């Protein structure tokens with residue numbers, strides 16, 4: 262299968278999976294189970310890379326019996342989603358997760374709770390991803406670690422027939438894979454906030470999808486933020502459900518647990534430093550914190566902080582599209598995009614259909630990553646099988662950072678990265694949004710894009726990442742500017758009310774020129790297509 | 796960010812180089828991985844977890860370099876703490892994975908908050 266020339270490694274596969282987090286690993290598994298020859302390429306290491314690995318994903322988990330329980334869970338989620346969620350999709354991922362997650366038992370030791378019951382839904386990230394890697398390998402999938410994909414390759418009819426990337430632990434040597442179908446599972450992006458595990462997720466999958474002609478959906482919902490001890494990445498919020506907060510004068514702040522807690526915390530942080538104590542955490546949990554989330558106490562221990570006595574400074578890290586929900590628009594029930602041969606899963610896809618206008622973090626995202634991976638992997642295998650294989654020259658689709666539109670110039674990648682952060686992280690820009698503020702951000706980001714698209718030529722991973730960050734930020738800002746209302750995660754200080762006319766999803770796309778439009782329910786989606794496969 | 800590899804403990808197995816999602820380490824000449832790109836470190840602690848000889852120390856500081864004193868780190872008992880509490884390898888029987896308790900904590904917090912408010916429990920996320 263592997264044939265290499267001096268400069269380029271060349272492989273063929275039925276299905277190529279881009280990204281080896283939770284979604285990519287499930288996609289690889291299901292494609293292989295469907296009989297496909299599968300290659301999975303990850304920027305880092307499939308097993309530790311991505312936001313799944315460092316966290317502890319709790320899956321959305323409701324037993325099928327009694328059916329009233331699922332009906333209630335779905336009805337609650339539809340209501341919470343403020344008009345953007347779809348009940349059929351929610352039932353579908355609940356069902357798929359319920360069926361599929363326990364099948365990992367060969368590789369993952371599901372915990373037994375204090376009552377002796379097996380718990381499937383709450384898994385620990387490093388062990389889960391280690392198990393998924395073993396499962397993927399057990400199915401004969403070829404894994405390429407440290408092999409970021411840089412661009413997609415298209416056939417003459419525009420369908421996707423492979424990808425090209427580089428082997429960064431092999432002298433940066435280039436590789437290309439011809440494949441019958443490609444699944445993008447390259448995660449979301451936090452725009453380089455210090456959100457745990459997210460630093461290598463720079464929106465590459467969004468950019469590649471857009472270059473192939475796919476659209477994004479829900480990109481305005483990037484205003485999710487998660488608490489962490491200041492200067493740390495530890496955005497794991499469980500212990501904070503019992504937190505008490507103080508300002509720098511030691512005055513207790515009124516930040517009760519509830520839906521607007523993050524907003525209140527952000528406002529407090531705008532006024533000055535905020536300190537936190539976890540003394541209210543029940544003693545039995547304090548005693549077990551290190552076996553519930555072993556990475557959480559590390560931070561305190563190493564800084565010599567006793568979080569149950571001392572007050573430590575906290576911050577909020579942006580979740581971007583990770584605990585936000587935007588991504589590539591899913592066209593069909595099998596994870597297909599609008600582009601033939603291109604499928605999408607996990608945070609690389611929009612999760613509006615299952616999360617609505619609010620964060621999918623907490624349970625829905627994981628159920629989605631698993632289920633959409635299963636759907637996309639299986640469908641990609643089917644497409645690859647039925648595709649007539651011709652030897653055909655494949656056209657590389659990458660533009661910004663690879664093939665400049667104008668005169669090549671050396672660009673300051675670090676400066677581009679900082680500029681994106683400066684538009685996407687500050688509360689006054691991305692959390693408390695205003696029309697004029699968004700317009701100002703959009704001017705800055707447009708200039709950045711012009712620079713990268715016109716002059717970027719180095720073809721390095723860092724430059725492609727910068728291009729993807731800028732592109733993703735631009736879709737987010739443009740969509741936020743078009744949604745002249747407040748809904749869920751999207752908050753416009755100048756339009757605080759919900760507009761019933763905007764109870765719909767917003768699509769965005771385009772590279773040099775960004776377009777935003779209203780989505781309409783697809784007449785092609787029939788209810789019988791929405792049944793979960795076993 | 797990763798600040799230290801304790802030479803005497805490192806067996807040069809290469810695991811940290813392989814598992815680092817950000818490609819921070821490189822094989823060195825002297826049989827010790829080299830911290831080639833610390834500025835790319837995402838402070839995820841994965842290298843520590845996969846280091847079977849507990850030779851790696853990652854400082855929790857993600858946005859600033861800190862100087863660490865090797866003797867202090869070695870005697871602090873913090874090397875290998877993550878691997879141990881995760882119940883990996885030889886620790887499997889001593890430290891069980893209790894991740895499943897997470898939702899209980901959220902539920903109890905919601906109930907406590909509701910009691911304080913006298914209303915409905917609030918939903919929360921991880």
Ligand SMILES: Cc1cc2nc3c(=O)[nH]c(=O)nc-3n(C[C@H](O)[C@H](O)[C@H](O)COP(=O)(O)OP(=O)(O)OC[C@H]3O[C@@H](n4cnc5c(N)ncnc54)[C@H](O)[C@@H]3O)c2cc1C
Nearest residue numbers: 280282283284304310311312319410448607608623624627
């Ligand atoms: C701290 C934290 C806690 C969370 N807790 C929960 C929870 O309890 N419940 C819940 O439902 N959700 C939770 N979430 C969200 C959930 O973890 C994600 O939705 C889910 O992990 C997404 O999986 P993924 O496979 O799409 O992305 P990831 O796991 O991020 O994987 C993406 C992969 O793509 C790779 N990649 C990126 N670019 C390229 C490229 N160019 N070429 C090749 N590979 C590439 C990356 O290296 C990475 O391995 C949490 C998130 C965080 C940050």
